[in-house]
Structures are given as C-alpha cells and as structure tokens.
Amino acid sequence: MHSADPFLFQLFFIFVWAKLFGEIFERLHLPAVVGEILAGVLVGPFGARFVVPDEAIYAIAEIGAIFLLFTIGLETSPKDLLSVGATSLYVALAGITLPFLLGFGYMALRHDSLHESVFVGAAMVATSVGITARVLGDMHVLQTVPARIILGAAVFDDILGLVLLGVVVGLVSTTATAWAQLIVTAVEAIGFAVVMIFYAPRVVRRMEPGLQRMSTQDAPLIIAIAICLGLSYAAVKIGMAAIIGAFFAGLAFAEYSPRWNLRPRAFAINEFLAPFFFFSIGARLNLTIFDRRLIVSAVIVSVLAFISKLVGCGLPVLHSGWKTALKVGIGMTPRGEVGLIVALVGLQMNIISSSAYALVIFMTAATTLVAPPIMKLIFREDSPPEPAFVERRRSAM
Amino acid sequence: MHSADPFLFQLFFIFVWAKLFGEIFERLHLPAVVGEILAGVLVGPFGARFVVPDEAIYAIAEIGAIFLLFTIGLETSPKDLLSVGATSLYVALAGITLPFLLGFGYMALRHDSLHESVFVGAAMVATSVGITARVLGDMHVLQTVPARIILGAAVFDDILGLVLLGVVVGLVSTTATAWAQLIVTAVEAIGFAVVMIFYAPRVVRRMEPGLQRMSTQDAPLIIAIAICLGLSYAAVKIGMAAIIGAFFAGLAFAEYSPRWNLRPRAFAINEFLAPFFFFSIGARLNLTIFDRRLIVSAVIVSVLAFISKLVGCGLPVLHSGWKTALKVGIGMTPRGEVGLIVALVGLQMNIISSSAYALVIFMTAATTLVAPPIMKLIFREDSPPEPAFVERRRSAM
Numbered sequence: 001m002h003s004a005d006p007f008l009f010q011l012f013f014i015f016v017w018a019k020l021f022g023e024i025f026e027r028l029h030l031p032a033v034v035g036e037i038l039a040g041v042l043v044g045p046f047g048a049r050f051v052v053p054d055e056a057i058y059a060i061a062e063i064g065a066i067f068l069l070f071t072i073g074l075e076t077s078p079k080d081l082l083s084v085g086a087t088s089l090y091v092a093l094a095g096i097t098l099p100f101l102l103g104f105g106y107m108a109l110r111h112d113s114l115h116e117s118v119f120v121g122a123a124m125v126a127t128s129v130g131i132t133a134r135v136l137g138d139m140h141v142l143q144t145v146p147a148r149i150i151l152g153a154a155v156f157d158d159i160l161g162l163v164l165l166g167v168v169v170g171l172v173s174t175t176a177t178a179w180a181q182l183i184v185t186a187v188e189a190i191g192f193a194v195v196m197i198f199y200a201p202r203v204v205r206r207m208e209p210g211l212q213r214m215s216t217q218d219a220p221l222i223i224a225i226a227i228c229l230g231l232s233y234a235a236v237k238i239g240m241a242a243i244i245g246a247f248f249a250g251l252a253f254a255e256y257s258p259r260w261n262l263r264p265r266a267f268a269i270n271e272f273l274a275p276f277f278f279f280s281i282g283a284r285l286n287l288t289i290f291d292r293r294l295i296v297s298a299v300i301v302s303v304l305a306f307i308s309k310l311v312g313c314g315l316p317v318l319h320s321g322w323k324t325a326l327k328v329g330i331g332m333t334p335r336g337e338v339g340l341i342v343a344l345v346g347l348q349m350n351i352i353s354s355s356a357y358a359l360v361i362f363m364t365a366a367t368t369l370v371a372p373p374i375m376k377l378i379f380r381e382d383s384p385p386e387p388a389f390v391e392r393r394r395s396a397m
Numbered sequence: 398m399h400s401a402d403p404f405l406f407q408l409f410f411i412f413v414w415a416k417l418f419g420e421i422f423e424r425l426h427l428p429a430v431v432g433e434i435l436a437g438v439l440v441g442p443f444g445a446r447f448v449v450p451d452e453a454i455y456a457i458a459e460i461g462a463i464f465l466l467f468t469i470g471l472e473t474s475p476k477d478l479l480s481v482g483a484t485s486l487y488v489a490l491a492g493i494t495l496p497f498l499l500g501f502g503y504m505a506l507r508h509d510s511l512h513e514s515v516f517v518g519a520a521m522v523a524t525s526v527g528i529t530a531r532v533l534g535d536m537h538v539l540q541t542v543p544a545r546i547i548l549g550a551a552v553f554d555d556i557l558g559l560v561l562l563g564v565v566v567g568l569v570s571t572t573a574t575a576w577a578q579l580i581v582t583a584v585e586a587i588g589f590a591v592v593m594i595f596y597a598p599r600v601v602r603r604m605e606p607g608l609q610r611m612s613t614q615d616a617p618l619i620i621a622i623a624i625c626l627g628l629s630y631a632a633v634k635i636g637m638a639a640i641i642g643a644f645f646a647g648l649a650f651a652e653y654s655p656r657w658n659l660r661p662r663a664f665a666i667n668e669f670l671a672p673f674f675f676f677s678i679g680a681r682l683n684l685t686i687f688d689r690r691l692i693v694s695a696v697i698v699s700v701l702a703f704i705s706k707l708v709g710c711g712l713p714v715l716h717s718g719w720k721t722a723l724k725v726g727i728g729m730t731p732r733g734e735v736g737l738i739v740a741l742v743g744l745q746m747n748i749i750s751s752s753a754y755a756l757v758i759f760m761t762a763a764t765t766l767v768a769p770p771i772m773k774l775i776f777r778e779d780s781p782p783e784p785a786f787v788e789r790r791r792s793a794m
Contacts, residue, residue: 005633007456012626019619026612059404059453060460215423218668222416225669229409236402264658265665271615272622272666 006054013051017043018275031131031372033336034365036275040282053283057276062242064277065341067270069243070228072337073250074257074266076155088152090316095153095332096160098312099124102304107356110297115172116356119346122168123360124305126161127154128336128368135372136331141382146327149317153332159197161338162247163189165345166240172351188238192248196231200252208256220260224253241345243338281340284347285361286354294355301359302366309333309367327378334371335364403451410448414440415672428528428765430733433672434758437679450680454673459639461674462738464667466640467625469734470647471654471663473552485549487713492550492729493557495709496521499701504753507694512569513753516743519565520757521702523558524551525733525765532769533728538779543724546714550729556594558735559644560586562742563637569748585635589645593628597649605653617657621650638742640735678737681744682758683751691752698756699763706730706764724775731768732761 025035
C-alpha cells in the first residue's frame with residue numbers, strides 16, 4: 001500500500017482493525033472472535049482493501065493458530081478429563097457423530113466431491129469451549145451439572161475432532177483412497193492422542209528437576225514453546241495438521257501450567273498473534289460468491305450444524321430431564337477455532353472450494369452468534385440472584 | 398529443506414538452535430545473546446546450512462527487534478531517569494561522544510564512505526543495559542554508587558543512541574547531504590524523544606479510566622501492543638527506525654507496567670520472538686569474509702569501542718576516585734541489541750557493506766564477552782560476603 005514499510009503497515013492495521021471490531025462485538029454482547037473475522041472480511045482483500053495481507057502476515061497467522069491451540073491445550077487437564085466420567089464422553093461421541101454424518105451427507109447430496117464432503121463434515125464437529133465457557137462463567141453457573149457436563153464433553157470433543165482432522169488430512173494426502181490407508185492414519189492419530197494424554201504428562205513431570213538445573217532464564221516457558229513448535233512440525237511430518245501437535249503439547253504441560261506460570265504468558269503470546277489468525281480467516285472469505293444458491297446452502301448447513309449438536313448432545317442426557325438435555329445441547333452448539341482451522345487447512349490443500357470454505361465460516365459465525373442469547377435464557381434459572389453479587393462484591397472490597 | 402512444511406521446520410529448528418547455544422553460553426558464564434547469534438553464524442546460510450531462514454522468518458525477526466526494544470523501554474521509567482541526576486547524564490554524554498568519534502574517525506581513515514563511517518560510529522554508541530545489569534544483580538551490588546551511576550547512564554545512553562540512530566537514518570535516507578537536513582532530522586528525533594518522555598506517560602495515565610471501560614479482555618496489553626506497533630510504523634514513516642518507536646512506546650507504558658502486569662507478558666512475547674532476531678543477526682554474518690585485513694580492523698574497532706567507553710564514561714566520575722571511574726567505565730563497555738539493530742538497519746538499507754556489518758557484530762560480541770569477567774573482578778570488593786547469602790536464604794525459608 002502507500003507505505004514506507006508495507007509489512008509494518010499491515011502488522012499495525014490488521015491488529016487494530018481486528019481488535020476494533022472485536023471491541024465493538026463485545027460491547028454488543030457478541031463473541032469478539034466473530035468481530036475479528038468480520039474485520040478481515042470487510043477491510044481485507046475481498047472487502048474495502050484497506051489492508052491486504054501478504055505472505056509474512058499469513059505466516060504469522062499460522063503461528064497464531066498454533067499458539068491458539070496450544071493455549072486451549074494448556075487449559076485442558078488430562079486429569080480432569082479422566083475424571084469427568086462417562087456422561088461427558090457419551091455426549092461428546094454422539095455430538096461428533098451426528099454433525100459429521102449430517103454435514104457429510106448434505107454435501108454429498110449436493111454432489112460435492114468425497115474429500116470436500118468429508119472436510120465440511122469434519123469442520124462441523126468441534127464445539128468451541130471458549131465461547132460456551134465465557135457465557136457460563138459470566139452467568140456464574142459453571143458449577144451446575146449441565147455446565148460441568150458441557151465443559152467435560154467439549155474437551156473430549158476437541159480431542160476427537162482433532163483426531164478426526166488428523167485422519168481426514170492423512171486420508172486426503174494420499175492418492176490411494178484405500179480403506180487400509182484410512183485405518184493406518186486413524187491408528188496413527190489415535191496413537192498420537194493416547195501417547196500425549198497418558199504418557200506425555202509423565203515425561204513433563206520427569207523433566208522438572210532438569211528444568212530447574214537449566215541456566216536459560218524462564219526455562220519452562222522456553223521448553224514449552226520449543227515442544228509446541230516441535231510437535232506442530234512432527235504432526236505435519238506424519239501427515240496431520242500442525243495444530244494437532246500444538247494442542248497436544250499444551251495438554252502435556254497443562255498439569256504444570258500453574259506451577260510454571262505458563263498460562264498467562266502463553267496467553268500473552270496468543271493475544272498478540274491470534275488477531276492475525278482470525279483476520280486472515282476473514283480475509284480469505286469472498287463475500288461476493290454468496291449467490292442465492294450458496295446462501296440457501298449456508299443456512300441449511302448452519303441449521304444442520306445447530307440441530308445435530310442439539311440432538312446429538314442432548315439425547316445422551318435425556319434421562320436427566322428435558323431441561324438438562326436442552327441446556328447441554330444448546331451449550332454444545334457454538335463452533336469455533338477448530339472448525340475454522342479445518343476449513344483453512346482444506347482451502348490451503350486445495351481440497352475444498354472457496355464456496356465450501358464460505359459455508360464453514362458462515363456456519364461457524366451463525367452457531368457462535370445464535371447460541372449465547374439462547375444460553376442466557378435457559379440458564380437464567382440457575383444464575384444466582386442479584387443479592388449474591390452485591391454480597392460478593394462487598395466482601396472483595 | 399527436506400521438509401513437508403519449510404516454514405514450521407525453520408520455526409522449530411531456529412528456536413531450538415538459538416536456545417541451545419544460549420544455554421551452552423549461560424553454562425560457560427557467557428552472555429546467552431552471543432550464543433544465540435553464534436547459532437545463526439554456525440548453522441545458518443553462511444555456516445552448516447542446517448537452517449536457512451526465508452523471508453517469513455526475517456519478518457518475525459523484525460517483530461522480535463520491535464518487542465525487544467519495547468520491553469527495554471518498559472523497564473526504563475522516565476521518572477527514575479529524571480531523578481538519577483547529572484552525573485549519569487555526563488557519563489552518558491561523554492560515553493556516547495567518544496565512541497562515536499573514534500568509530501567514525503577510524504572508518505573514515507580506512508577510506509570507507511561517509512555514510513558507512515557514520516553508521517559504524519552510531520553502532521558503537523549504545524551500552525547494553527541487560528548484560529551489565531545481569532552481572533551486577535548476580536553479584537548483589539546493584540545498590541552501590543557505581544552500579545547506580547551505570548544503570549542511570551545506560552538509560553540515557555539508550556535514548557541518546559536511538560536519537561542518534563534516528564538522525565543517521567534520516568540523514569542517509571535523503572539524497573541531499575545538506576546540513577539543514579541534518580538539523581531537521583535531529584530536531585525531529587529529539588522532539589519525538591521529548592514528547593515520548595515527558596508527554597506520553599501523561600496520555601497513558603489519562604487513558605486508564607477508558608481502558609477499564611473497554612470490553613476487550615486484557616485491554617491494557619492489547620492497547621500497549623497496538624501503540625507499540627503504531628509508533629514503530631510512525632517512526633518509519635517520519636524516516637527513523639521502527640525500533641525507536643517501539644522503545645518509546647515501552648517508555649510511555651513503563652510507569653503503568655506493574656499495575657497492568659505488562660512486563661511479564663511483554664517478556665513472554667519477547668521470549669518467543671527474540672531468538673529469531675538474534676539468530677537472524679548471526680545468519681547474515683559471513684565468516685569467510687574475515688580475511689587478515691578484516692580481522693585486524695575488527696580487533697582495532699573492538700579495542701577502540703572498549704577504550705572509548707572506558708575513558709568516556711570513567712572521566713566524568715574520576716573526581717570520585719579511580720576505582721569508581723574504573724567500575725563505571727568497565728560497566729559501560731558491553732554493547733548489545735541497539736548496536737546490532739543499527740548495523741542491521743544499515744545492511745538492509747544497503748548503506749554498510751557486509752564487511753562493516755561483520756565489524757559491528759564482532760565488536761558487539763567482543764565487548765559483551767570481555768566486560769563481565771573484568772566486572773566480576775573489580776566489583777568483588779563490594780559484593781556481600783557469603784554469610785549474608787546464607788542469612789538471606791535462611792530468612793526466605
């Protein structure tokens with residue numbers, strides 16, 4: 001653009017536009033992430049062209065996705081995961097199967113290619129823990145039974161979604177469509193997950209004395225970053241997506257995150273890098289391809305995404321009453337980062353078309369925007385009454 | 398290289414090589430920074446070619462330099478600066494003038510171009526606060542008079558060095574070599590410094606109520622990053638180096654850094670990005686150009702850099718005794734980040750040759766390696782005896 005240093009220009013303005021739209025969305029009680037994506041759509045290359053990201057910015061966005069999944073992993077303790085019990089696992093499993101089948105089925109009916117259908121199905125799988133947790137936290141209902149089931153299921157859901165992405169990427173990377181290949185990749189992905197969930201935390205635990213002997217300042221953070229980058233690279237090497245490695249790296253360090261003060265520092269890196277990722281997601285979305293047919297498809301895909309999670313996640317807890325089933329079902333509907341990254345990987349690998357990419361972005365934004373107001377409505381009965389807040393505020397003073 | 402994803406490959410291995418050499422250097426009681434640079438020299442494109450950074454990595458290195466100077470600025474409170482008194486200012490002024498004149502003079506005698514001579518002179522100016530402070534802190538002598546003079550002077554020194562860089566870049570950017578232009582640029586640079594030191598902290602103070610009303614999570618960190626990127630871009634726009642803007646952005650937030658918890662989080666971003674900067678510095682250094690003549694020049698420049706700081710910074714405090722003068726003089730000799738960045742800017746602007754670049758890197762490494770052992774020797778008399786440590790350790794338990 002009209003600039004002495006185009007890279008610094010992009011760096012500054014992408015950060016500011018993304019955060020500005022994020023702030024506006026927050027004030028409207030909408031998820032900031034959707035605002036950051038919208039910034040990319042509106043001022044990016046397919047919009048007003050105020051900022052057109054070049055390769056260096058997309059590289060930073062790639063690191064942004066890696067640290068985003070790393071921080072999600074850091075918040076996901078394998079210990080908690082193993083203690084939340086069977087209910088969450090059932091909710092997660094049913095909540096993955098139904099959206100995948102419906103998404104895949106609809107795309108296949110539209111006569112999209114097999115690979116594209118598989119990718120769109122996979123992008124519909126993963127619930128966004130962040131948005132749900134934020135709403136539940138704001139309402140002070142995190143300790144209720146439905147909330148605990150949701151958060152436990154969302155964790156399984158992330159892991160299973162990433163394993164599914166690993167399988168899908170592996171499957172598509174090979175020219176052979178043999179089922180044998182699918183099995184090999186699935187075993188690889190599940191093996192990676194099992195090793196990282198059960199074995200890696202022990203390795204990290206054994207590393208501790210060594211870390212304390214290290215002369216490098218902030219050794220735990222440095223080692224965590226190195227392992228995050230290393231596993232991202234390793235994941236790509238064995239034919240999966242980089243973010244899967246990053247997520248499992250976070251998972252391995254989750255237990256030690258409080259002691260080593262990793263969380264606030266990994267989050268700081270994320271605060272800087274993530275806006276470039278979300279802006280880039282939007283910058284790749286061409287709004288002008290939304291013709292009548294695509295809009296209809298986008299609405300159908302969004303409705304399928306919504307209903308499939310609602311039913312898939314609600315059914316396993318129906319025995320606890322329809323109210324609980326509704327709360328759990330609605331709480332699991334928002335999709336987020338993982339779905340966006342699945343779509344991005346598909347676009348970069350030339351597996352999905354820009355219209356299928358647009359479908360996924362639309363579906364993600366729609367489910368993310370629709371769920372919070374409904375959650376506020378149905379969780380209102382669990383929310384502590386006003387006096388409790390006053391009490392709490394007073395005692396904190 | 399032989400990789401599915403060359404960018405992730407570089408990202409992982411540059412980080413690991415830099416940190417590995419940093420750790421080895423720390424264990425040898427040498428500055429980690431020199432190790433990280435050496436990693437770039439040895440495994441980079443002019444060395445073993447294990448990792449050859451591409452444009453995206455150099456872009457990340459550029460952001461690394463920006464956050465490096467931002468964190469240095471965050472540690473530099475304008476308030477403290479105004480209270481350290483005249484001694485530190487005299488030390489800084491003399492300690493800048495002499496190295497610049499000797500560096501410039503020697504290069505001009507070697508018949509290097511005027512611009513190149515000015516750049517090498519400017520790169521010899523700025524003391525590295527980090528290395529000196531680390532050694533003094535490790536010896537528990539930060540509260541002695543010489544240590545306080547050193548730290549105060551090093552701060553002035555950074556600011557004056559950056560103003561000088563601003564003037565030099567501005568001067569070289571224009572084709573006219575008119576003295577009028579020099580004066581305009583100098584006024585611009587000094588004006589920028591004065592505004593940022595005296596006025597910007599007040600603006601930040603007034604921002605506080607607004608920040609608390611913002612809906613964006615971590616609003617202070619987001620705003621600080623945005624202003625850091627914005628001032629970096631603005632500095633380039635008015636013809637100075639990006640890092641000058643970043644440094645002054647840090648300075649403006651220094652006072653509020655503890656309250657907003659900015660320091661540990663800006664440092665975390667820095668921990669991730671800085672290794673790419675130092676590795677890149679080394680990766681641009683071609684060791685094979687060190688022929689007999691260049692080695693002689695490099696040694697001469699290093700000796701001049703050492704003596705000019707020793708004399709320039711020692712003389713103003715000679716009235717306090719030769720021991721104090723020696724301590725202050727030696728403590729000011731290590732050069733660091735600012736000199737490296739000056740050389741890099743010169744190389745990127747095609748103002749200095751790769752041999753002048755090599756001279757500066759050699760001089761920086763030499764002064765950084767030589768100073769700490771001498772400091773340990775001459776500050777030993779001020780260092781508290783062992784029992785004090787035992788006492789302290791016991792009371793901490």
